[in-house]
Amino acid sequence: xxxxxxxxxxxxxxxxxxxxxxxxxxxxxxxxxxxxxxxxxxxxxxxxxxxxxxxxxxxxxxxxxxxxxxxxxxxxxxxxxxxxxxxxxxxxxxxxxxxxxxxxxxxxxxxxxxxxxxxxxxxxxxxxxxxxxxxxxxxxxxxxxxxxxxxxxxxxxxxxxxxxxxxxxxxxxxxxxxxxxxxxxxxxxxxxxxxxxxxxxxxxxxxxxxxxxxxxxxxxxxxxxxxxxxxxxxxxxxx
Amino acid sequence: xxxxxxxxxxxxxxxxxxxxxxxxxxxxxxxxxxxxxxxxxxxxxxxxxxxxxxxxxxxxxxxxxxxxxxxxxxxxxxxxxxxxxxxxxxxxxxxxxxxxxxxxxxxxxxxxxxxxxxxxxxxxxxxxxxxxxxxxxxxxxxxxxxxxxxxxxxxxxxxxxxxxxxxxxxxxxxxxxxxxxxxxxxxxxxxxxxxxxxxxxxxxxxxxxxxxxxxxxxxxxxxxxxxxxxxxxxxxxxxxxxxxxxxxxxxxxxxxxxxxxxxxxxxxxxxxxxxxxxxxxxxxxxxxxxxxxxxxxxxxxxxxxxxxxxxxxxxxxxxxxxxxxxxxxxxxxxxxxxxxxxxxxxxxxxxxxxxxxxxxxxxxxxxxxxxxxxxxxxxxxxxxxxxxxxxxxxxxxxxxxxxxxxxxxxxxxxxxxxxxxxxxxxxxxxxxxxxxxxxxxxxxxxxxxxxxxxxxxxxxxxxxxxxxxxxxxxxxxxxxxxxxxxxxxxxxxxxxxxxxxx
Ligand SMILES: Nc1ncnc2c1ncn2[C@@H]1O[C@H](COP(=O)(O)OP(=O)(O)O)[C@@H](O)[C@H]1O
Ligand SMILES: [Mg+2]
Numbered sequence: 001x002x003x004x005x006x007x008x009x010x011x012x013x014x015x016x017x018x019x020x021x022x023x024x025x026x027x028x029x030x031x032x033x034x035x036x037x038x039x040x041x042x043x044x045x046x047x048x049x050x051x052x053x054x055x056x057x058x059x060x061x062x063x064x065x066x067x068x069x070x071x072x073x074x075x076x077x078x079x080x081x082x083x084x085x086x087x088x089x090x091x092x093x094x095x096x097x098x099x100x101x102x103x104x105x106x107x108x109x110x111x112x113x114x115x116x117x118x119x120x121x122x123x124x125x126x127x128x129x130x131x132x133x134x135x136x137x138x139x140x141x142x143x144x145x146x147x148x149x150x151x152x153x154x155x156x157x158x159x160x161x162x163x164x165x166x167x168x169x170x171x172x173x174x175x176x177x178x179x180x181x182x183x184x185x186x187x188x189x190x191x192x193x194x195x196x197x198x199x200x201x202x203x204x205x206x207x208x209x210x211x212x213x214x215x216x217x218x219x220x221x222x223x224x225x226x227x228x229x230x231x232x233x234x235x236x237x238x239x
Numbered sequence: 240x241x242x243x244x245x246x247x248x249x250x251x252x253x254x255x256x257x258x259x260x261x262x263x264x265x266x267x268x269x270x271x272x273x274x275x276x277x278x279x280x281x282x283x284x285x286x287x288x289x290x291x292x293x294x295x296x297x298x299x300x301x302x303x304x305x306x307x308x309x310x311x312x313x314x315x316x317x318x319x320x321x322x323x324x325x326x327x328x329x330x331x332x333x334x335x336x337x338x339x340x341x342x343x344x345x346x347x348x349x350x351x352x353x354x355x356x357x358x359x360x361x362x363x364x365x366x367x368x369x370x371x372x373x374x375x376x377x378x379x380x381x382x383x384x385x386x387x388x389x390x391x392x393x394x395x396x397x398x399x400x401x402x403x404x405x406x407x408x409x410x411x412x413x414x415x416x417x418x419x420x421x422x423x424x425x426x427x428x429x430x431x432x433x434x435x436x437x438x439x440x441x442x443x444x445x446x447x448x449x450x451x452x453x454x455x456x457x458x459x460x461x462x463x464x465x466x467x468x469x470x471x472x473x474x475x476x477x478x479x480x481x482x483x484x485x486x487x488x489x490x491x492x493x494x495x496x497x498x499x500x501x502x503x504x505x506x507x508x509x510x511x512x513x514x515x516x517x518x519x520x521x522x523x524x525x526x527x528x529x530x531x532x533x534x535x536x537x538x539x540x541x542x543x544x545x546x547x548x549x550x551x552x553x554x555x556x557x558x559x560x561x562x563x564x565x566x567x568x569x570x571x572x573x574x575x576x577x578x579x580x581x582x583x584x585x586x587x588x589x590x591x592x593x594x595x596x597x598x599x600x601x602x603x604x605x606x607x608x609x610x611x612x613x614x615x616x617x618x619x620x621x622x623x624x625x626x627x628x629x630x631x632x633x634x635x636x637x638x639x640x641x642x643x644x645x646x647x648x649x650x651x652x653x654x655x656x657x658x659x660x661x662x663x664x665x666x667x668x669x670x671x672x673x674x675x676x677x678x679x680x681x682x683x684x685x686x687x688x689x690x691x692x693x694x695x696x697x698x699x700x701x702x703x704x705x706x707x708x709x710x711x712x713x714x715x716x717x718x719x720x721x722x723x724x725x726x727x728x729x730x731x732x733x734x735x736x737x738x739x740x741x
Contacts, residue, residue: 071651
């Protein structure tokens with residue numbers, strides 16, 4: 001919660017915090033009250049927004065090292081790639097772009113190149129939507145939505161609705177929004193305190209990722225979600 | 240019918256893990272616990288064997304619970320372990336006699352020089368394939384017998400048992416003081432300096448030279464084959480394999496034919512080249528070791544290049560210098576600079592292993608100038624692993640007469656992309672990571688699954704191997720040469736640091 005507040009210079013409301021952390025409003029209230037009492041957070045004049053006191057300036061910096069995220073994700077990402085038969089990537093949001101932190105080849109021994117370090121447009125891929133949905137800094141929300149295919153979401157209102165549904169079900173889908181004939185599934189990775197630190201997802205040809213009615217295959221969705229949960233559990237347990 | 244799994248128990252230098260694999264060789268759950276590293280004196284490294292067993296009794300059920308499986312869904316246990324780490328325990332009570340003395344421990348340096356005498360450190364090479372150094376178990380066992388009052392007499396009476404970690408675990412899995420089985424496997428036995436590399440039996444000449452009573456030694460078994468049925472932790476489940484961690488990784492990478500090689504990057508790093516059923520004697524500082532033995536088939540052998548300090552240099556950078564918080568952060572720090580700035584770190588913490596085998600060497604940071612920042616040092620830490628690999632690959636190529644064309648890698652350090660790229664650049668070959676980084680555990684699972692018929696044969700296992708990542712060489716050859724020459728000059732500066740009169 002402190003980190004979320006630190007990353008939001010204009011402060012956040014109770015509902016914002018609750019959504020971002022998956023906590024009930026009453027729980028958020030309780031925690032905020034405590035933090036306020038000990039002087040760690042301050043309220044603005046209206047009382048609707050909370051922000052950090054100066055003591056927490058450093059917490060706004062990204063706290064999970066991307067290479068650490070790869071180290072923790074590697075076993076589970078491998079397992080997801082070999083069970084799904086698809087390409088797996090782990091990404092995180094940096095300055096409005098999704099940066100690929102880890103990439104596992106599709107397990108068919110075909111020629112593939114590692115694309116770790118490259119960036120993806122967050123509004124046009126599952127990986128991006130999975131992190132964007134839980135982003136509260138605002139800075140990461142893309143201003144202009146570039147079209148990559150005719151299916152790319154370019155209308156901000158539609159994107160907001162899409163992200164709300166990602167928040168509600170805890171996974172994100174992609175259907176030809178970035179590349180024609182490709183689909184994807186991704187889920188957020190929740191680190192310490194439930195904070196979303198990145199996402200893990202798979203991409204592949206539509207006929208393998210979706211069923212005959214063009215719905216994302218439930219078995220793949222649960223594999224991706226279980227993978228995100230396993231990585232998150234590793235991250236949280238260690239501290 | 241419910242899905243069935245093989246459980247691998249990897250008793251490593253830093254932690255003990257249990258990993259469950261399914262029929263396609265895919266990781267389905269992991270549980271892990273670290274144990275304490277005890278440093279009672281400079282150069283000494285110990286583990287508490289009871290703590291290790293306690294950890295094993297926790298991680299195994301935890302891994303089974305993680306996927307909501309029942310113990311009856313586990314078809315076999317495969318054990319793999321840090322090699323050469325030596326322990327004595329009381330047969331009647333099951334209590335360890337002192338701590339386990341770890342493979343990195345150099346307390347036997349004087350003893351080793353004495354034993355080498357006028358004939359030199361290679362005097363037992365023909366019999367056991369290994370040079371006399373502090374690395375192997377026999378000098379350690381001898382030291383323990385010499386330094387504990389009354390122990391030798393008790394050992395001769397058969398009241399004391401010796402084992403490396405797989406022996407300790409199997410003994411405990413099968414009841415400990417209540418009827419525990421006292422056995423080892425050919426790969427672990429091949430690291431003691433007490434086993435004859437041809438007959439695969441304890442060798443009288445070696446036992447005499449090290450003054451070790453035969454009564455303390457376990458029975459030597461094949462690596463893959465049913466050892467026993469566990470009575471503890473997973474009662475009723477068969478123990479189908481035991482093999483040293485590096486041999487297990489070779490097996491897990493499905494290097495089943497002569498000419499196939501892998502390198503595992505963990506605490507230390509170890510390159511093993513399968514040499515078939517042929518015992519190849521190295522002229523360039525490689526070890527001759529048993530790769531595995533499946534049931535009553537003839538054993539397969541390997542040449543090994545051992546690097547003592549690779550991941551542990553990263554750990555030192557983290558814990559000793561405090562410049563990073565986690566091992567992985569070294570990559571972030573290293574990427575803050577373009578190159579090593581002229582600095583080289585040769586981590587001869589416990590002497591230098593392959594291909595030099597210089598126990599009197601100690602580490603240096605060479606090329607230090609006011610220009611060097613912690614970013615350059617982070618690079619130098621990672622590059623040390625690359626340069627050590629290049630030295631080993633050069634020696635291996637010289638021994639085998641064939642040049643390596645690709646390097647199969649695994650282990651914790653393969654999560655480091657900067658290091659993997661540097662390896663490809665420096666070795667000028669493709670570096671390939673398989674779909675399972677925990678190849679040590681996978682190999683133990685494969686060997687155990689074969690023993691109980693969960694997998695029919697080696698060919699089937701090969702088809703499970705898939706490429707998960709690959710790095711291609713890009714470095715300019717001239718730069719590669721200069722860098723390597725600088726490294727070699729730095730290595731020269733580590734020699735003769737410990738002098739006989741000290
Ligand atoms: N991302 C990384 N970069 C560099 N070194 C790493 C990284 N992740 C882990 N390590 C190192 O790898 C070692 C752990 O790897 P592991 O295969 O578990 O080793 P072991 O089995 O020998 O205990 C540690 O020494 C650690 O410092
Ligand atoms: Mg290991």
